[in-house]
Structure formats: C-alpha cells, structure tokens
Amino acid sequence: MEWRPGGLSILSWSVSNQIDGQVMINGLSIDVEEYFNVEAFADRIHFEDWDKFESRVENSTNSILAILRQHNVKATFFVLGWVAERHPDLIRGIHAQGHEVACHGYAHKLIYSQTPDQFKEDLRRSRRILEDIIGEKVIGYRAPSYSITKDSLWALDILISEGFLYDSSIFPIMHDRYGIPDGARFIYEIGSGNGQTITEIPLSTVVFLKKNIPIAGGGYMRLLPYSFIRWGIQKINLKENKPAIIYLHPWEIDVEQPRLQGSLLSKFRHYVNLAKMERNLRYLLRDFRFAPVRDLISN
Numbered sequence: 001m002e003w004r005p006g007g008l009s010i011l012s013w014s015v016s017n018q019i020d021g022q023v024m025i026n027g028l029s030i031d032v033e034e035y036f037n038v039e040a041f042a043d044r045i046h047f048e049d050w051d052k053f054e055s056r057v058e059n060s061t062n063s064i065l066a067i068l069r070q071h072n073v074k075a076t077f078f079v080l081g082w083v084a085e086r087h088p089d090l091i092r093g094i095h096a097q098g099h100e101v102a103c104h105g106y107a108h109k110l111i112y113s114q115t116p117d118q119f120k121e122d123l124r125r126s127r128r129i130l131e132d133i134i135g136e137k138v139i140g141y142r143a144p145s146y147s148i149t150k151d152s153l154w155a156l157d158i159l160i161s162e163g164f165l166y167d168s169s170i171f172p173i174m175h176d177r178y179g180i181p182d183g184a185r186f187i188y189e190i191g192s193g194n195g196q197t198i199t200e201i202p203l204s205t206v207v208f209l210k211k212n213i214p215i216a217g218g219g220y221m222r223l224l225p226y227s228f229i230r231w232g233i234q235k236i237n238l239k240e241n242k243p244a245i246i247y248l249h250p251w252e253i254d255v256e257q258p259r260l261q262g263s264l265l266s267k268f269r270h271y272v273n274l275a276k277m278e279r280n281l282r283y284l285l286r287d288f289r290f291a292p293v294r295d296l297i298s299n
Contacts, residue, residue: 081126102140
C-alpha cells in the first residue's frame, strides 16, 4: 500500500470562517445504526439477537433530517446494510432529500476481526442493498468503529478493487479500538499496486501539546466543551486552510433510548452527555458551513 499524503481545500460562501472573502465548506456525516449495533456492547449483544431489540433508528434519523432541513444543510449518511434492509423507506427518504447515501458495512463488524474474503462479502452485501434502494451508485465507505488500522490496510485495496471513490475510516489518533496515530490529518490519495487510487478522508483532529486531539464529533463532541470543538474547527479552517470532517450517530440524539448492560467504560462512552448532542449539532450548523463528504473529493 502506497501512502501519498496530500490535501484539498474546499472553499465557498458564508458569513464566518472567511478566507479571502470565501468560506471553508466542511464535511458532515451521519453513521446510521441502531443503539444496539455499536461495538461498545458487542460483547453482550450478538448479531443474531439484534432483531429482538426495539428499533429506534427511524425516529432519531428523521429528527436529524428535520434539523438539517431547518438549516438547509446536506450531509452524507453512512448507512449500515442491516438497518437499510429493515428500513428501506428511511433510506429512500434520506436520498430523496438530497443527502448522500454511503456504505457503513452490513453487520458492523470490525474489519481487523474479519478475513479479506469476509470483509468483501460484507461490503458487497451492504452496497447491493443500498444501491437497490436508492437506484444510484454508492461511492463512499466508512468502516464500523473506524477499524481500518495499520493491521487492516489491506481493506483499502479491496475498496479500490470494488470501485469505491473514497474512504473515511482512518482516525489519526491513539485509541484502544482504532486509529493510526501518525496518519495524515487531511484529505489525501492512497494508491494500490496496480496504479489505482482512493481518496482517504480522515476524521478531524487538532494538534494540541504535540498530540492529535479528536474533535470530529461523536463521543468527543459530547465529552468536550463546545467552545473547544468550535476552536478546533476554526483552527483547521482558518490556520490550516482545510475542511473539517464531523460525524454523529442518530442514537446520540435519542436521550430516551433503552439502557444496555456493559462495562463501565462502554456505558460511559455510549451514554455520556447524550442530552448535549442535539444542541451541539445545532451550534455547529449555526457556526460553520457543511456539505456531504463526496463534495470534498476531486472529480
């Protein structure tokens, strides 16, 4: 695998974050999965039992869609194939409202826990379901729990061979479950041995005390003060002249979701400050400009 760090700066218009009269457009993404699909509870809730749990993804995703409509913002929805299979009308609605539908795998399995053949099967199954629903080619992928690490870079070759144009799975941080701490922080091209490439769109970090600090959203947006998140995105936009890549999950705005059993760490990661997420999302949409992730790659 050949790494060729580079970068793209995407500029447009707005009233904040101006550079020479223009404004940075950041990437907004929603990882569409149920509250019980997450890796945090995978040791207690097995794939075979998922259908036994109350589904809440439709209501919470529709709430996010309503917020995006209020702010006239389009985003990328990385959809789990298992969810799409059970809620095809939800996925059609996402697509009909002008958002990008992208692939999040089928069964939310960590890539480094699979063989290449298993990953390819999971990838193809999910993509086929999504494309059958929206009638359009799916060009983007995000691994469950950002599980493209140094031990699973082979997945990028498979994504390239399957015709995906971009991946957004590499988090350049240190984490117990994912991350490539010395990975490039901004959009770059990755080449395969046959000369084909894929655009990598890393999740956003800001360098603080010589370390990459995640500000990309999710639990980080619930745990950290919004003022720090805002400062980090402004630094990326104005001082580094790059777009930020932000994500969240529908279950993160579902304060009344059932509480699941798990380790103290898992419950902390999943439930901390759920009540802050919708407010912080609205702050982000007020303070910055966003577009689907596909808009940040070169044509």
